[in-house]
Amino acid sequence: MKTYFKGLLAVLTGVIALSLFAQNPALGIDYTITDLGTLGGTKSEAYGINNLNEVVGMAYLPGNIAYHAFLYSGGVMTDLGTLCPTLIRNSYAYRINDSGQISGTTCKSPGDLNRAFLYSGGVMSDLGTLGGSGSFANGINNSGHVVGSAALAGDAATHAFVYKDGVMNDIGTLNNAWSSQAYAINDYGQIVGWSRYNASTATTAFFYSGDVMTDITPGAGSGIAYDINNSGQIVGAKAFSANDSHAFLYGGGALTDLGTLRAGGGEARGINDHGQIVGWSYVPGPIPHAFLYESGVMIDLNTLLPPGSGWVLNYAYDINDKGRIVGVGTIDGQSHAFLMVPLIPEIELNPTSLDFGTMTTGTSLTKEATIENLGTVDLTVASVTLCTGTSNEFSWTTTFPLTVSPGSSAVFSVTYTPADEGTDTGCLEINSNDPYTPAAQLSLSGTGELPRPVINLNPPALDFGSVRVGTSATLPSAIQNLGTADLTVSNIARCTGTSTEFSWSPITLPSTIAPGGSVTLSVTYGPANAGIDTGCIQITSDDSLSPVVNLSLTGRAQPRINLNPSTLDFASTGPSTKWTQIQNLGTADLNISDIGYCAGTSQEFTWSRTRLPLTVVPGGSTTLSVTYTPVDVGTDTGCLAIRSNDPATNPANLTLVGKADVDFQLKSFSAMLYCPLKTDIYVKFTIQVSNPTPVKGLAQARLVGKAYDYSHGNIIEFYNQTIIVDTPPKKTKSFSNFPLFYFKPPYPIDIYSAEWTVTIYDANVDKLEGPTTLSSRCK
Structure with a gap:
């Protein structure tokens, strides 16, 4: 790889030729x-x-x-x-x-x-x-x-x-x-x-x-x-x-x-x-x-x-x-x-600037700065002087010369005492034997202001929460004087558009508050009707920077609907009636305007038709009864939407769950022997099934016959047949549609001593043991 080398740092164009060193460190340094x-x-x-x-x-x-x-x-x-x-x-x-x-x-x-x-x-x-x-x-x-x-x-x-x-x-x-x-x-x-x-x-x-x-x-x-x-x-x-x-x-x-x-x-x-x-x-x-x-x-x-x-x-x-x-x-x-x-000392100031903020004339504030030596030999601070043009309202107390060993630091204090109004800026020159920074500068700033009152509201806003109509609640706010001169409060009034439901305890006006003092303003909220009220109280004083301050106000009187319980579950009880309480947990009258089915809710649910509109006072309640009358077997769900003047929950939904099952009951069983020919004998079966429920449905009925087998010398099951029963609600019905049982002599089983069992398979299984002998014999 070919290597190219560069140079560093920065400048201005066309500058006057500078001396090679702004301040030349002495030669001969180790x-x-x-x-x-x-x-x-x-x-x-x-x-x-x-x-x-x-x-x-x-x-x-x-x-x-x-x-x-x-x-x-x-x-x-x-x-x-x-x-x-x-x-x-x-x-x-x-x-x-x-x-x-x-x-x-x-x-x-x-x-x-x-x-x-x-x-x-x-x-x-x-x-x-x-x-x-x-x-x-x-x-x-x-x-x-x-x-x-x-x-x-x-x-x-x-x-x-x-x-x-x-x-x-x-x-x-x-x-x-x-x-x-x-x-x-x-x-x-x-x-x-x-x-x-x-x-x-x-x-x-x-x-x-x-x-x-x-x-x-x-x-x-x-x-x-x-x-x-x-x-x-x-x-x-x-x-x-x-x-x-x-x-x-x-x-x-x-x-x-x-x-x-x-x-x-x-x-x-x-x-x-x-x-x-x-x-x-x-x-x-x-x-x-x-x-x-x-x-x-x-x-x-x-x-x-x-x-x-x-x-x-x-x-x-x-x-x-x-x-x-x-x-x-x-x-x-x-x-x-x-x-x-x-091998030289290296001065480092921490921080590099001190800001004293805004102060009242004639007062003083002291802050500290640290002189650190990051070098390898002792740092000697010979003196500290004000930079040219720096106000003598800045002063310091540390005694110089001062020696700081390598890796160590020393703290010195600077005090600002503004004599008049206005902003003061400048710096201190810390003169040392650091050859590269012989005159390190600590920037200084501060502002003096004449004594004046400063108004402050604590807290600046009052939230009364929810208050019941016809009652009231009171909260305090302190009018404080954080300034350095007397504060005179000249007027207290409602802001434009603020409800008269907010009032305050009178304060004698004009009222003078000494520096550091306060006066309590007690504000009362008494709602006359339901709703949210906001506004403010305007306080006028002689604070020149904030002559008018506003105390923000919020209060509310609202109904709050609650359903107890919020769900009616008929699944375990079937057709029945249950109740819920419509409660008003708020602070204003709850006006119920309508009760209706939620979309898709089965009309097998009905409710007591309460006369509407209906008013429930704060803390009161009313009862809503709901009846479930299922028509068919299955599960029904839905809800009732209860509409009111509760702004947060409108409508309130009452959840409904129902489940219907048919419950057939087996009333009787008969087995009749028919002998139209000596060689052609059969048995016909009849059962009676009742449905005491109001629900339509179907169920299986199974007939099982057992008898003694001559050939093998034991009891065997020789008949097992199933039919569907559909007794209407609140009715009893006979069913004779079991398949006939045919047999011819010589009989392989003892048909006359057979045992018969009928079982109905629905929500509650019913079983009936039949006769051990037939109702007639063929001769």
Whole structure:
């Protein structure tokens, strides 16, 4: 995979040339160095660091089978993986912003093509191309905008791009040249990189802002811009003479050669918002050394290492605003990513601003802020002063100088005492020995107001719930004065449209309430008829911001129908009458206007025809009787709809369930022997079945005969026949349609001593044992 490097942060166009440092940290600071390790292989490189000290780069896997992008945070190196399905593919991460979003390049299947990526929220996303097959991502700013280069359609050339809002935008080339690449974008959206006319011509460094691309390294010799900070300072490399490329700084329209360490060649790769620059330059010999450039001096980072560290620092790629440097060095014969940390104090204010809100003039409020030392040596706070233009109504009590050890904190107090009406803003400067933030600022704000009354209703609304017509309920609300001057209540009245069913206990007006005091307003609701009443009471006072406040009122007097029980079940009793109570659980008369069948309900259910309309007083009830008179066998369901003036339940449905079964009763049985011929004898059977129920139905009647078998010497069943009986409701009916029983002598069974059993199969099985002898004999 081809590796491209980018630069960081942000700026403004056409700014006046700034000094290299807004406040130059003193030279001679000691550093610690950390080996960031690898992902199991023998090599790693660190390319970017944010202001949270999170580092990104690439590191080899075990066996050096591939290298992957990594994130180093909290002492742990995490493999960010690739967009390829197999492990043996490459990726690298080049920059990380202060939100933890990472830009870089990965392989992408199919074809193992290079693709720019954005890593955010634990997800690596392909940024696409400009129509071709590949792309590379370099810089990212704190808005998450990514820059790099991408192939055009047909892969004939690559152009610089900026990726934002989900879209990759082609920013073109210098003077319609052949190719370009962007390395860095700052927080103002300004971009730097290079452009060239064809593959054989030298590159030219560009600055892109406001859709305009400008050449910042005109003339002979190639140039590349690698990074830009938020002051518009640009760093890179340019061939100031043939075959000799030097690091440069560009600012305010001027290009400055930063020189070299002790031999020719070098590049500036990163610049922070303090104007500190890192890169590399050759010393005598073939191996470059990493440098830090500040206060006009290029310093070999190897001279800042602790004695006996074992490191040779070759390349420095980035520096954050806390002076921490990342790059690549050699230790124990291997190239490893490194992190250099300056041994300095680092001041942190928590919170960074104090808002005292609105206060009465002449009063005071004190709040606290914490001074934390996130650095590695003692922080000395020498003094605290008011920023220029800040009101002296802000003051503090902590004694300075103050020393805060590494990892510790100290609390100091700020007091706001407004002397007059109006808003006060400003800041405190906390002056310390932090070389990067020697004058940390704590923002301050507060508003003073003259003493005034402040009216408040507690509660601001009264809900009386349900109150019975003809009675009343009373609830209180406190008229409070939360202000700093006397509150005068001048008038209390009903809001327009508010029912006279709301009233209140008189308060002597005007009424004066001292600061912190209150007066109770008792409000009574006495409904005269059913319904919901709403409105408010309007209270007028001398509160200048809220001269009129409303106490919201709600009350209701409503019937509430209830059926007890709500279901009548006739299934177990058959035809019968049951009752339900229509109850009024509400606070107003319940007017029942109609009772009728629900759709599809059988008219085998009937009810007592109560004269309607019917009124049930609150707490009262009336009885509704329902009769079930089934006509046919089966189950009947349905309901009665009871309509009333209950607004919540209209209609109220009384559920009905009925079940009817026929119950035949076997009254008699006879078996008659007929002998029309000596050789032709038969038996005829007759049963009488009654139906005492009012229900029509059918049932089976079964006749079984048993007798002694001469041949086998035992009792056998010789007859078993079934017929259907259908005795009408409230009737008795004879049935003689059982099949006749024929036999001839010599008789195989003792027909004259046979036993007969008749069974009726209905809801209640009836059984009748027949005669043991026939009613006549043939001779």
